[in-house]
Structures are given as C-alpha cells and as structure tokens.
Amino acid sequence: MTKKVNKSGYVAVLGRPNVGKSTLVNALVGEKVSIVTSKPQTTQLNILGILHNRESQIVFIDTPGLLSERQMKYNSKALNREAVNALSQADLVLMVVEANIWKRADDYILEHLKEINTNAILTVNKVDRFKNKNSILDFLKDHSNNSQIIETVPVSALYNKNLSRLTTVIERHLPIQTPKYKEGMITDKDTDFRITEIMRERLMHHLRDELPYSVECQLDHFDDKKKIVMIDLMIRTQKPAHKKIIIGKAGKLLKVIATEARLEIENLLNKKVFLSTQVRSVKKGKSLRA
Ligand SMILES: Nc1nc2c(ncn2[C@@H]2O[C@H](COP(=O)(O)OP(=O)(O)OP(=O)(O)O)[C@@H](O)[C@H]2O)c(=O)[nH]1
Ligand SMILES: [Mg+2]
Secondary structure, three states: OOOOOOEEEEEEEEOOOOOOHHHHHHHHHOOOOOOOOOOOOOOOOOEEEEEEOOOEEEEEEEOOOOOOHHHOOOOHHHHHHHHHHHHHHOOEEEEEEEOOEOOHHHHHHHHHHHHHOOOEEEEEEOHHHOOOHHHHHHHHHHHHOOOOEEEEEEOEOOOOEOHHHHHHHHHHOOOEOOOOOOOOOOOOOOHHHHHHHHHHHHHHHHOOOOHHHOOEEEEEEEEOOOOOEEEEEEEEEOOHHHHHHHHOHHHHHHHHHHHHHHHHHHHHHOOOEEEEEEEEEOOOOOOOOO
C-alpha cells in the first residue's frame, strides 16, 4: 500500500531542565538524536528529531530546559533564548513536566505560551515513579485547567509507556500540509555534531559541580575511508585545574570517558572506531572555540 503522508508540522518540546525532554524525543523518534544526563541543562541547542509515520511527519524540536528569571545561572539566558526561539517555528507545543511535581518554572512556561497564544499538549512524564496512579490522576486534574492546554497525556519516556497514544494526540492537532523532510532523515544535526555531543554527554555524566558546564568538545579529525574510523577529539576547558580533573590520576578518568564515548560512536557509525582525545585549557575570557 502506498503511503499517504498528509499531516506534518513542528512540535516544540518545552519544559524546565531535567524533566526528560530529550529522553522523550529520542524515544518517540526511535533513535538517540539528543544527549541525556541526570544533570540539568544538558541540551544546549535546539535539535530536530523527525518521526516518519504512515500518515504524518512530526518534527520535534528538542530544546534546552527553560528557567524562570529568578533561577538564571551559568549561560541560562542564552539557553532560554534558544528554547523560546523554537516557539516561533512551532505548530504545536509539547509542554513536558514531571509527574506530581509542579514548580515555578512550569508556571513561567505557561505564561510564555499564553503570551504567544500557542496550543500545548501537557505531557506528564516519569509516571513510572509512582505506584499510586490516583495521585497522578489528581495531578492531571489540577494542571489541565489552563487555556493553552488542549490535552493532557501521562507518559514514561524512559520505559516507553503511552508514547503511541501521545503520537496519536499530536497527529490530531497537526496541520494538513506536505512534509518538509525526506523519509529516512531523523535529525538536522550532522555526524560531527553528534560525535562531539556523545563526548560531552560522557563528560557531563562523570564530572561534578560547575565542571560539566565548562567543557567544550571539538572534532579535530575524522577519517572513515578505512575499515576503522579514525577520530581526534579535543576537549577544551577554562582552567588548568579542570584539565587535571578530567584526565584524572594516571589518566584513569579520561580513559573511562573516552572508552564509553568510543563505544557509543561505534554504535552511531556502525563501524569500529579509533578515538584519540586531548584536553586543553584555554585562558579565561578567550573563546573556547578555535
Ligand atoms: N524515572 C524516569 N526518569 C526519566 C524519564 N525520562 C527521563 N528520565 C531521566 O531524567 C533525567 C533527565 O533526562 P533528560 O532527557 O536529559 O531531560 P531534559 O529535560 O532533556 O533535560 P535538559 O536537557 O537538561 O533540559 C535523566 O536521568 C533521564 O534518565 C522517565 O520517564 N522516568
Ligand atoms: Mg535535554
């Protein structure tokens, strides 16, 4: 039977940091397009994750976590701007919150939606954390009553619960229009970006305090002409002390991080990888980018 894709559009996935936006986009798309850690503000740029269905093409925009003005720190102003930018493109919003937890930043996001008058599906994530489903029902009732919220769907992105229902609800609210992306295309980001993001994820996972936020990764060399892909990655940090921590005693920590990153890059490329990593500290005030 031929495919008849007639509904398509951009769906901005908004929410405060750590509610599971990237986990949700990856689960919906069926591939890891966006990195995930247990630390807030992991996502730093808007990333497209494209889901091709029989009758629809849903283009999710994973965004950095939004914070209210009072909570701003590090580079959160720029991250907020990036997330709000996604709204200008969006046909629909998935507002992601955590089950049974409602914070000031959630109200702040609702205010934003009201200002720009965009409809949102309230996606209540991490329902797996609660055995008592009645408490979730009460939470859904309490927070669905808002003029911008058109539907409410409880899900668990991590355990793939209720995601097909969420897709059906999204499709219902998408405009009828020709899809913009070719079938098979799952993200707007190239392989270079995805490789550096894998390394950043592994660094964020292993580092503590402010350190995860002060590292940048850059791909210095990529050669996939031979059987083994040769990759050189540069990790840049702002202080020599940070460089020492990342490398660890006798290079132990960097070895663990690089091994985890290599395995994931091999998975992405479907090829064996030889990964060489270097850590360099860049003086304060200088751009981390070469
Ligand atoms: N128990 C549970 N944990 C989840 C679920 N979804 C995500 N998580 C966890 O929540 C943490 C944050 O997940 P992310 O997907 O990085 O959250 P995010 O909203 O993209 O975070 P930022 O990019 O920092 O804004 C990770 O430790 C995930 O494993 C879920 O459905 N259930
Ligand atoms: Mg994220």
